[in-house]
Amino acid sequence: MKYLMFVCSDTEPDADPSAAPDIEQWVAERDGKGQRLMGSVLAEPSAATTVRVRDGELLLTDGPFAETKEVIVGFDLLECADLDEAIEVARRHPMAYAGRLELRPLVDLD
Amino acid sequence: MTDAVDAVTVAGAEAYPRVVAALIRVTGDWTLAEDCAQEALTLALERWPRDGVPGNPGGWLMTTARNRAVDVLRRAAVERRKLRELALLTDPEPAPAEAEGTVVDDRLRLIFTCCHPALAPEARVALTLRTVAGVPTAHIARVFLVTESTMTRRITRAKAKIATAGIPYRVPTGAALVERLPGVLAVLYLLFTRGYDADGEPAFADEAVRLARLLDRLMPDESEVAALLALLLLQHSRRAARRDPDGNLRTLDEQDRSRWDHEAVAEGLAVLARAHRHGPYALQARIAAAHATAPTPAATDWPAIAGWYDELARLHPSPVVRLNRAMAHGLAYGPATGLALVAEARAGGALDGYPPALAAEAELTARRGDALRAAALFRDAAGLVASAAERRALLRRAGQLDPAG
Numbered sequence: 001m002k003y004l005m006f007v008c009s010d011t012e013p014d015a016d017p018s019a020a021p022d023i024e025q026w027v028a029e030r031d032g033k034g035q036r037l038m039g040s041v042l043a044e045p046s047a048a049t050t051v052r053v054r055d056g057e058l059l060l061t062d063g064p065f066a067e068t069k070e071v072i073v074g075f076d077l078l079e080c081a082d083l084d085e086a087i088e089v090a091r092r093h094p095m096a097y098a099g100r101l102e103l104r105p106l107v108d109l110d
Numbered sequence: 111m112t113d114a115v116d117a118v119t120v121a122g123a124e125a126y127p128r129v130v131a132a133l134i135r136v137t138g139d140w141t142l143a144e145d146c147a148q149e150a151l152t153l154a155l156e157r158w159p160r161d162g163v164p165g166n167p168g169g170w171l172m173t174t175a176r177n178r179a180v181d182v183l184r185r186a187a188v189e190r191r192k193l194r195e196l197a198l199l200t201d202p203e204p205a206p207a208e209a210e211g212t213v214v215d216d217r218l219r220l221i222f223t224c225c226h227p228a229l230a231p232e233a234r235v236a237l238t239l240r241t242v243a244g245v246p247t248a249h250i251a252r253v254f255l256v257t258e259s260t261m262t263r264r265i266t267r268a269k270a271k272i273a274t275a276g277i278p279y280r281v282p283t284g285a286a287l288v289e290r291l292p293g294v295l296a297v298l299y300l301l302f303t304r305g306y307d308a309d310g311e312p313a314f315a316d317e318a319v320r321l322a323r324l325l326d327r328l329m330p331d332e333s334e335v336a337a338l339l340a341l342l343l344l345q346h347s348r349r350a351a352r353r354d355p356d357g358n359l360r361t362l363d364e365q366d367r368s369r370w371d372h373e374a375v376a377e378g379l380a381v382l383a384r385a386h387r388h389g390p391y392a393l394q395a396r397i398a399a400a401h402a403t404a405p406t407p408a409a410t411d412w413p414a415i416a417g418w419y420d421e422l423a424r425l426h427p428s429p430v431v432r433l434n435r436a437m438a439h440g441l442a443y444g445p446a447t448g449l450a451l452v453a454e455a456r457a458g459g460a461l462d463g464y465p466p467a468l469a470a471e472a473e474l475t476a477r478r479g480d481a482l483r484a485a486a487l488f489r490d491a492a493g494l495v496a497s498a499a500e501r502r503a504l505l506r507r508a509g510q511l512d513p514a515g
Contacts (some may be wrong), residue, residue, distance in 0.1 A: 003276075081276075084278050084280075
């Protein structure tokens with residue numbers, strides 16, 4: 001199954017930041033195991049542009065579609081057998097400690 | 111006629127989770143599995159009284175449910191692989207000694223999947239009741255004080271998440287099992303307390319004991335599983351003595367101990383002997399065992415109980431555990447010690463509005479000799495409880511201490 005892992009900030013990070021694993025090592029290991037198909041850090045929300053078309057007219061808004069304290073700072077596309085494997089991948093990510101991760105399965109349309 | 115209906119009931123209780131679990135494993139479709147198992151039960155109710163009870167009732171239910179699933183899938187024209195696997199699915203009748211093989215593993219898988227931590231806690235209990243125990247949704251809804259449609263949505267949503275989120279149908283192993291087992295045990299214990307509460311549904315307590323027994327048979331080396339089973343058996347042994355003929359609750363002190371289920375106590379103690387670790391359930395079971403083995407309330411080994419609570423409070427320093435610990439110390443070492451610990455447990459308003467906290471303070475105050483103050487506290491506690499049976503019990507205690515109040 002494919003999961004999109006949203007990497008988010010959190011207002012209440014883990015008290016001990018030194019416990020968090022290293023991101024380079026995480027990427028290398030997950031890529032090596034074929035569990036991470038791609039991923040990236042995102043520019044900050046202020047760089048976002050929200051796009052809508054209404055009544056044939058293009059409407060652009062400066063900023064993200066929702067203003068929240070916790071923001072998406074990156075993403076990874078995972079390939080895992082099931083949710084338990086995806087959870088094991090996510091719990092080893094440094095942002096599981098410093099922020100929070102959201103695992104969203106991709107809908108298989110086949 | 112009645113015999114045949116009884117046979118359906120017995121075979122249903124025994125075979126239902128196995129049939130559902132096996133069909134889920136092969137088809138991956140929770141709703142289909144449940145529908146087919148229910149249809150098999152309905153068909154049994156229709157046929158067995160007429161044609162006689164089959165020699166292997168569980169096997170009959172399995173075959174009938176399987177055939178039904180084949181029909182449905184065939185009509186839906188799903189993959190051939192599932193159909194082939196279904197065709198191979200046979201009689202699940204377990205020999206009592208059987209502790210391995212796919213049949214047993216199916217039920218264990220089902221329990222672990224229903225209790226997966228990615229599901230909402232209230233959904234885990236409901237799903238376990240519905241799928242593993244086969245309790246009708248309307249019945250579950252009543253006990254959880256929600257409408258049937260709310261409960262149906264909750265269960266449907268949980269099943270949908272299992273499918274879309276890719277929650278595996280598997281018993282975890284190694285470190286994952288250590289992480290996941292407490293969640294499963296918590297669901298079973300919550301199920302039990304839902305049955306054991308003053309206004310609870312007694313059948314849920316029986317169901318929890320049955321599932322704990324199953325889990326213990328499937329995982330005989332897990333200390334906390336044995337401990338949970340022992341705890342449930344020991345608490346459940348008091349069920350016939352907990353109420354007087356008018357339905358009023360009796361405290362441990364007031365219960366007629368000859369009405370305790372001494373067979374259940376003996377079994378609970380034997381099971382507890384296998385719990386080698388001092389985990390939270392083992393500690394609670396040892397506390398229950400100390401009560402169960404005291405011939406009279408006065409003979410209760412309160413210093414031992416206070417010691418188990420000390421350990422439990424170190425593992426789980428929750429306000430409720432600290433309150434129970436305070437009570438045990440009060441009964442072991444005098445009401446002044448107990449009242450000081452009650453005050454500690456309540457520090458910061460942690461137990462405000464929690465009736466047992468007032469009742470504990472009341473009981474210790476009574477033992478210190480201040481009957482009027484104790485009666486007033488019991489009345490305060492009575493004003494806070496939701497259960498009518500508990501309210502009557504608290505008011506009765508107040509009346510004993512202060513008949514004029």
